[in-house]
Amino acid sequence: MVLQVVLRGLTLGIALTLSLGPSFFALLQTSTNRGFKPALGLAFGIFLSDIFCIVLAYLGLAQFFDNPQHKTYIEFFGGLILILFGLLSIFQKKKVEQKDLAVKEASIPLYITKGFFLNLLNPVVLGIWMACVVSVTANKTYNQFHIFVFFATTLLTVFSFDTLKAFYANKISQRLNENILKKLNVLLGLILLITGLVFIYNVFF
Numbered sequence: 001m002v003l004q005v006v007l008r009g010l011t012l013g014i015a016l017t018l019s020l021g022p023s024f025f026a027l028l029q030t031s032t033n034r035g036f037k038p039a040l041g042l043a044f045g046i047f048l049s050d051i052f053c054i055v056l057a058y059l060g061l062a063q064f065f066d067n068p069q070h071k072t073y074i075e076f077f078g079g080l081i082l083i084l085f086g087l088l089s090i091f092q093k094k095k096v097e098q099k100d101l102a103v104k105e106a107s108i109p110l111y112i113t114k115g116f117f118l119n120l121l122n123p124v125v126l127g128i129w130m131a132c133v134v135s136v137t138a139n140k141t142y143n144q145f146h147i148f149v150f151f152a153t154t155l156l157t158v159f160s161f162d163t164l165k166a167f168y169a170n171k172i173s174q175r176l177n178e179n180i181l182k183k184l185n186v187l188l189g190l191i192l193l194i195t196g197l198v199f200i201y202n203v204f205f
Contacts, residue, residue: 045115
């Protein structure tokens with residue numbers, strides 16, 4: 001039974017990490033511009049945010065965030081954050097030099113915070129975890145230990161793949177010239193910017 005639970009958690013984790021949401025592009029943008037460690041901080045913030053969402057859903061507190069009025073505020077501020085990320089990426093003037101990374105790494109707690117709220121303020125994320133919690137807790141063959149193993153496996157899988165994304169995005173960026181990097185930053189920035197505008201559009205329309 002435990003092996004079956006682990007395999008299901010692994011499958012869900014892989015499915016989630018393959019989704020091309022705002023966090024995915026923010027992770028690539030951070031790794032490309034700031035380096036691996038800041039991107040790892042962002043990934044860890046996303047990881048903590050996922051845990052927070054699961055706990056909220058499990059305790060039944062997710063209804064507060066699912067309230068239409070509260071959801072509007074969440075979507076609005078989430079859109080603003082994505083727009084800010086997008087604009088910073090588009091107007092990034094130059095690649096961060098390797099010698100500057102030590103300074104950037106000192107602000108890793110800031111990237112953890114960014115990752116936490118970037119993920120938390122995405123209404124889709126809480127909805128996904130609510131659905132997962134309802135589905136798993138409704139399975140009468142699962143006890144508390146099975147539920148813990150399932151979500152632990154899922155979360156660790158997502159975090160591991162996010163770490164690999166950050167690592168390889170940084171390695172690839174080191175082999176690209178300035179012109180290609182600039183175009184890549186603009187592309188990632190536009191994706192984040194458009195996603196943020198869609199969030200805000202949904203609030204007003």
